[in-house]
Amino acid sequence: MTTTHPEPLLSLEHAQKSFGAVHALEDGDIELFGGEVHGLVGENGAGKSTLVKILAGVHRPDGGRLVLDGEDAIFDNAKQSQAAGIAIIFQEPTLFPDLSVAENIFVGLQPLKRLRRIDGRRMRREAAAVFEQLGVRLDPDRLARGLSIADQQLVEIAKALTTNARVIVMDEPTAALAGTEVDRLFGIVESLRARGNGVLFVSHRLEEIFEISQRVTVMRDGRHVLTKPIEELTIESVIRAMVGRDMDALFPKVPTEPGPVVLEVDRLTREGVFTDVSFKVRSGEIVALAGLVGAGRTEVARAIFGIDRWDAGAVEISGRRLPPGSPTAAMRAGIGLVPEDRRQQGLVMDFSIERNIALASLDNIQRAGLIPRGAERSFAKDWALRLQLKYGKLTNPVWTLSGGNQQKAVLAKWLARKPTLLIVDEPTRGIDVGTKAEVHRLLSELATQGVAVLMISSELPEVLGMADRIVVLFEGRVMREFPRAEATEDVLMHAATGMVEEAA
């Protein structure tokens, strides 16, 4: 069973999927044979996750076809995908924390005895047998709550084995694993392959892809770029295929003379999330935190702003230490945070535009604890004008604004506080091109006025176009730091995928 079959177990051809105006997947192709481990790589937003979710039955493709064992298949839900013999191991598995490990493996498919009662003994025995087969020691009776991510994945793999899945898709399975856990996982993947299963292995770590797969597919901007046997590829050629696109946007970056250090992050650590993160941001400087999804960028920003506590290290603003876990202290120290998810965290969607803009500056507007409507309005109007916000009426709820203008409203809210440090997390995600350029112009302008800007972005052109310095995170650690002049897509991608030895 170790040889490749002539007929693929699964093939997805020209799959398309859009979410509103966003084309997440324009041409998704993948072909998986029994007895092969197939690596799938691509930048953030290349469409890998969408492709995986189509296979999982979570998303229904808008176009294209899915062929399983030579027959057309389309999944409306996860159940159908499972029934067709596809098992998905997500980066962060979704187990039921309150159920035992054995119950998690057999949920909905528990072995029964007379009167449709669950045969608990058989369930535990079979679970133990699967773990033995996998060569791991896990107590089937313990609750899933508190299992490490590695062990949670094992439970998912065990589930796949008990349902006799032939196609096993692993979406970034190693992102949260330690070294020995990765070795263990690879041993299991190898034995799955040897049994004739097809394994689709999605990973950001190219070394791992080269270690474990027989063939590799590269995706970029929602499209299939290439599929080749591993022998015909090098890490270099894969990276080139991943980033090779046109630098289309022009960035209105204005060179500035950096002033004194505003933000100093020193060996900041949050257990299991990020470790020993150190960097500085000077006044007038734009520093980008780059890295792949899950590298810990947003988490670092949240910690600096005091939303999450840190376990070790220190954050200083203009030489003064911030107490951990206090957004109030962070705001008082002059930090503003424009979060990644503006609908959930940046705006109160049902509040009016003027309310949202004034929300962080109520201290300055209030008179004896009351908020004069007139003062609030003229305050909001002033800032809306400065940011060229396009709105109908300031009293309209903020959700009536377009995505780009919502983002401007969030920016206005923080700029009105005259921050010394502005943290922007994915400032242009989901924003149309025109407004995008305006946001870039605005950030650049702020820097010239002496504000220190910490920008998190998944878009390499944005990082390269806007930042004075780039700090690349990889799995919760600072991998490298580049000055603007030394940064190219290639070296950034190397650092972001954990290739240390490839110095520029």
Added chain:
Amino acid sequence: MTAVAEERKGVQPHVSSRALAEMMFRFRELGIVLALVLVVGATTIDNHLFLSATNVQQVLSAASIIALLAIGETIVIITRNVDLSIGSVLGISAYATGALYVHHPHVPLALVFLLALGIGVGCGIVNGLIVTVARVPSLVVTLGTLYIIRGIDGAWAGGNQVNASMLPDSFNKIGYGTIAGVPYLGIIAIVAVAIATYAMRTFRTARDFYAIGSDPDAARVAGIPVGWRVFLAFVLSGAIAGVAGAVWLSYYGSVDAIAGDGYEFQVIAAVVVGGVAIFGGSGSVLGAALGALLLNTINSALVVVNVSSFWSQALAGGLLVGAIAFDRLIAVRVAPALRTRRRVRV
């Protein structure tokens, strides 16, 4: 099986703090029994009449009705919902039972309980449909039906009251009869709790309840028919409250429009004190029933040692807050262990 046993030995030392927390989750029942023994012991030392047969029977009977209701409430809460209407359902079912006897004094017992069950199921269906089809949070839905059902009950009963004298003795006997000193009500509750406890461990549908409450999205992905299960939970809760209405009438002997008023909070308090997580996913019927027994025992103990009944309410509240704080404390202590990647065990 020996391999598994060995394994457990090997696993424990690394995870002692978590294993302890897990034990606390699983053996909550033990803690309640301990508290029960403490309360009974301390009260008996103060006044030996506390353990007299009459008093014990009384406590047991009163606790039994709460324990019955707690079975249904536990099922609903485990699915991450709540049923606030049970007191009203019990009330209208009790009044309907009384009214049936007033108009048809010779109606067979089985038919009476069938009517009570039917009323409960009807109310449960209404709750379940609104929650699952219209997707309104159960807190709001059942708060609404709490008042609606109570309103219908009030309009129907008016100022009328049904007394024990209007009820046949065969029916009243359910309330006061005993076997070997144990009241019928106690036996009914014990049997019901035993069956429910077993069923909640043994049937797929029951395990689905836990899965839904543990993570509704994961449950959907795992192919569990979440809507149907939640609907079923409300029907079960309603059915139990309906039957409990007839049982309630047999014990108290008279019924008017306010029967069972405020029971929902006594029941939820018992369920939470009994270790059922208020956000679903974990807990047992046995724990909830023991919670009901503990709260009723404390009530009675305070009367025996001459403490005002106002204090007993405050104490029940204190226990409730204490139980939730305890759960939270465990969760907080477990969280850092959850975040830490363990490299020890391979």
